[in-house]
Amino acid sequence: DAGVIQSPRHEVTEMGQEVTLRCKPISGHNSLFWYRQTMMRGLELLIYFNNNVPIDDSGMPEDRFSAKMPNASFSTLKIQPSEPRDSAVYFCASSLARIELIDTQYFGPGTRLTVL
């Protein structure tokens, strides 16, 4: 399997622009996680889905952030409008776990976002 695929790997944009990050989980995995990592705050969980349904979005920083999972093989994280403080590495991860179970997460390579 190719592992978790994220695109783009790098994104540079200007403040106010819309940014869309994409993730393809490992085939057969039914949980998907979006994380953000910054020097100041470390790794943070933004939102996670189980069977395409958002389970916990309490980590989403504000209304400018939204995430969707239209099907089992694709998810997006959108920032609109973007701000310089959104600059971070965004990781997507997937796992086999059902909501009440726990399982190893497999991380994608991350998208490095820079908002100027």
Add this chain to the structure above:
Amino acid sequence: KNEVEQSPQNLTAQEGEFITINCSYSVGISALHWLQQHPGGGIVSLFMLSSGKKKHGRLIATINIQEKHSSLHITASHPRDSAVYICAVRKDTGNQFYFGTGTSLTVIP
């Protein structure tokens, strides 16, 4: 106060040394994860624990639920073990995850 505390923050060791990284948490958990982040940024999940001990190669992870503490041990450390090791817990009520700030390990040849 952070729900997850790791120690030490930074660690330098000579190749071959036995290494221990500690993680303490303050909430009830359903699982604890140890993650490894390589210098290039990639993240690998090393272990997921809910009790006892797990071993994978030179890595051993233990957890004491009563004491709310976990340790990650590396035997016969090697320069390729140089990375940031992150402890993360999933709360047993609700669905929140909490992360430690990481331990940066450098193993010198």
